[in-house]
Amino acid sequence: MNSIRKLITTQVPLAQRALRPSSSIISQSRSVVYLHKGPRVRGLVRDEEDYMYSPSGKKYGLNQENLQSLKEFLGKEYELPDELSLQILTHKSFAHGIKPFNEKLSILGSHFLKNRASLYTIHKQESKDVDADINGLSISQLGSLTSRNITSSEILYAFIKKNNLTDVIFWKKRDALLTDPSKSGEIKVSDGVVKAIIGAILSHHGKVKAEKFIDDVLLNSSNEKSLVNLSQN
Amino acid sequence: MNRIRNSLVLSKPFINQSSKLIHKSFSTTRFVNQTTTQESLNTTQTTSSSSASNSKIITEEEASKSALLVSLHRRLNLPKEFKLSTLARCLTCRSSQGKLNNYGLNILGKNFLSYYVSENLLATYPRLPTIILNSAIDSYISNESLASIGEHSWGIEVDQTPILQKFLREEPIEYSYGKLRFLPVNPKTNEKGVTKITKNAGEIDPTVAYSLSVRSIIGALYASTKSETLTKKFIYDHILSRKLDISTMFEFEQPTRELSRLCKREGFEVPIARLLAENGRLTKKPVFVVGVFSGENKLGESYGSSLKEAKIRASVDALKKWYLYKPLNPKVPSDEDYQPGLIDHGIVIV
Numbered sequence: 001m002n003s004i005r006k007l008i009t010t011q012v013p014l015a016q017r018a019l020r021p022s023s024s025i026i027s028q029s030r031s032v033v034y035l036h037k038g039p040r041v042r043g044l045v046r047d048e049e050d051y052m053y054s055p056s057g058k059k060y061g062l063n064q065e066n067l068q069s070l071k072e073f074l075g076k077e078y079e080l081p082d083e084l085s086l087q088i089l090t091h092k093s094f095a096h097g098i099k100p101f102n103e104k105l106s107i108l109g110s111h112f113l114k115n116r117a118s119l120y121t122i123h124k125q126e127s128k129d130v131d132a133d134i135n136g137l138s139i140s141q142l143g144s145l146t147s148r149n150i151t152s153s154e155i156l157y158a159f160i161k162k163n164n165l166t167d168v169i170f171w172k173k174r175d176a177l178l179t180d181p182s183k184s185g186e187i188k189v190s191d192g193v194v195k196a197i198i199g200a201i202l203s204h205h206g207k208v209k210a211e212k213f214i215d216d217v218l219l220n221s222s223n224e225k226s227l228v229n230l231s232q233n
Numbered sequence: 234m235n236r237i238r239n240s241l242v243l244s245k246p247f248i249n250q251s252s253k254l255i256h257k258s259f260s261t262t263r264f265v266n267q268t269t270t271q272e273s274l275n276t277t278q279t280t281s282s283s284s285a286s287n288s289k290i291i292t293e294e295e296a297s298k299s300a301l302l303v304s305l306h307r308r309l310n311l312p313k314e315f316k317l318s319t320l321a322r323c324l325t326c327r328s329s330q331g332k333l334n335n336y337g338l339n340i341l342g343k344n345f346l347s348y349y350v351s352e353n354l355l356a357t358y359p360r361l362p363t364i365i366l367n368s369a370i371d372s373y374i375s376n377e378s379l380a381s382i383g384e385h386s387w388g389i390e391v392d393q394t395p396i397l398q399k400f401l402r403e404e405p406i407e408y409s410y411g412k413l414r415f416l417p418v419n420p421k422t423n424e425k426g427v428t429k430i431t432k433n434a435g436e437i438d439p440t441v442a443y444s445l446s447v448r449s450i451i452g453a454l455y456a457s458t459k460s461e462t463l464t465k466k467f468i469y470d471h472i473l474s475r476k477l478d479i480s481t482m483f484e485f486e487q488p489t490r491e492l493s494r495l496c497k498r499e500g501f502e503v504p505i506a507r508l509l510a511e512n513g514r515l516t517k518k519p520v521f522v523v524g525v526f527s528g529e530n531k532l533g534e535s536y537g538s539s540l541k542e543a544k545i546r547a548s549v550d551a552l553k554k555w556y557l558y559k560p561l562n563p564k565v566p567s568d569e570d571y572q573p574g575l576i577d578h579g580i581v582i583v
Contacts, residue, residue, distance in 0.1 A: 084576060087576070087578070092579060092582075096582055097579060097580070097581075097582035098498055098582075099578075100578035100579060101578070101579045102579075103363055103579050103580075104355065104363060104366070104577055104579065105576070107351060107355075107363065107366065107367075108351055108352065108355055111344075111347045111348040111351045111352070112348055112352075114344045114347070114348070115344040115345060115347075115348040117344075118340060118341050118344045122341065122456070129332075131290055131332070131333065132332070132333055132337070134319055134338075134453065134456040134457060135314075135456055135457055135459065137456050137459075139337040139338060139341070139456060140337055141337070142336075142337035142338075142340040142341055143336060143337060143340050200576075202566045203566060203573060203574075203576055204573045204576075205573075206566050206567075206568075206571040206573075207566045207567040207571070210566065
């Protein structure tokens with residue numbers, strides 16, 4: 001049996017079995033687990049070694065190769081724990097969600113990014129209607145195309161590409177043969193990763209540092225890779 | 234005399250605009266009630282009064298003459314920097330065609346609301362499943378919730394007086410500044426028993442108009458004071474102070490399987506259901522009490538009229554206890570003394 005690579009045998013200790021009341025409803029789970037490798041067979045549990053790869057061929061795991069790009073991007077100032085960094089780079093679609101994924105970090109990051117982007121718009125963008133301003137803030141600019149573009153999925157995808165983070169994202173393509181990023185889901189996944197980075201910095205370092213990260217890295221007009229500059233191109 | 238003259242000067246374009254709108258509505262839509270001119274005037278009054286009143290910038294002096302605006306300002310305990318004219322703008326929707334409307338302020342307020350509410354929920358219940366989290370956020374800041382706050386808690390009134398009536402009463406224009414102004418959906422049709430469900434361009438429901446005004450007041454509070462601390466406090470006082478029972482939002486399709494997957498993912502021992510107590514097994518109404526255990530740790534417990542029901546209920550109890558985990562004294566990232574807490578790995582996919 002070449003296909004059988006791993007055979008894990010777990011036996012319930014006799015003493016423990018004796019203690020269990022006879023009225024237990026669910027019997028102990030199967031004691032022998034066969035992990036299948038090779039082509040998919042319905043009903044067989046697949047070996048993690050076989051499918052834990054990103055679309056670019058990187059193996060999932062807490063190693064330097066996977067986390068290097070994100071660490072370089074964040075630098076010392078916004079450094080995050082390795083487990084959290086790997087969670088940022090993992091999408092819900094990867095490995096049927098059995099590994100920690102970035103969905104909730106992304107939700108928090110998304111709300112925070114929108115909030116900061118709207119503040120950037122009213123504080124930094126030039127007003128087109130001075131009468132509509134309040135306290136010197138460009139309220140009329142909110143909802144404009146320029147304002148909305150800053151946080152659009154396409155711009156966030158371009159940002160991820162510019163910062164060489166696309167190869168280390170762990171996700172599953174809608175269809176392995178699709179190459180168009182909008183159809184394969186790559187844009188949406190990349191959008192989630194940027195927001196998850198913000199959410200993770202916010203959760204780990206607090207609001208002050210997350211604000212600084214957004215102002216210095218994402219909404220800094222002097223940085224050519226920033227969202228502001230990418231949205232203008 | 235001056236006031237009457239002003240109202241007469243203002244009323245002339247009102248009537249012209251009303252007649253134009255009536256004419257337009259007759260020619261473009263068949264749903265508008267064509268039977269009485271009075272009804273047509275009623276349906277268009279909000280637009281005409283608003284557009285006329287917004288064609289110029291509302292000064293602070295004019296706004297201060299509106300008793301409704303002053304009382305709303307006091308009721309909400311707004312700071313001095315928050316001008317009455319800004320408050321009047323918060324109550325003017327974009328659909329009422331004025332230049333100074335609440336469109337931008339609504340976006341600003343919405344972004345503040347969604348951030349502070351999601352931050353609070355995630356800090357209080359870090360393991361909440363995404364669907365429940367989104368529903369909980371929605372429960373706090375959906376149009377219906379905000380409309381309820383605007384109407385019942387803050388006491389914002391809708392400007393419903395027909396323009397003709399305003400003219401006959403010689404009502405000063407400042408009266409309408411303190412009321413919510415928008416172009417309402419006209420539900421009337423020519424057919425008896427037929428209700429119109431589609432809207433014309435620019436028409437909005439009162440619920441939407443109310444929510445726009447509530448969000449705008451939050452946005453305007455920040456714009457007036459430039460203080461995030463005050464804005465956060467206002468949101469906590471008026472929005473997050475409302476009680477929300479999240480435990481009732483859960484609905485599990487396969488609780489036993491989900492619990493099993495959860496235990497596997499978290500590296501716990503396989504969950505086992507054990508009968509803890511029973512009463513009247515052979516009677517018409519038996520009761521079984523079942524606990525779900527992972528090793529020696531009890532994850533959940535519940536009762537049922539059959540063993541299967543009790544097991545399912547116990548699994549649901551265990552899952553709820555997991556998802557509704559609440560840290561002691563939770564701190565949100567925007568707090569000054571924030572310490573990083575639990576970061577959830579995500580929901581269990583069955």
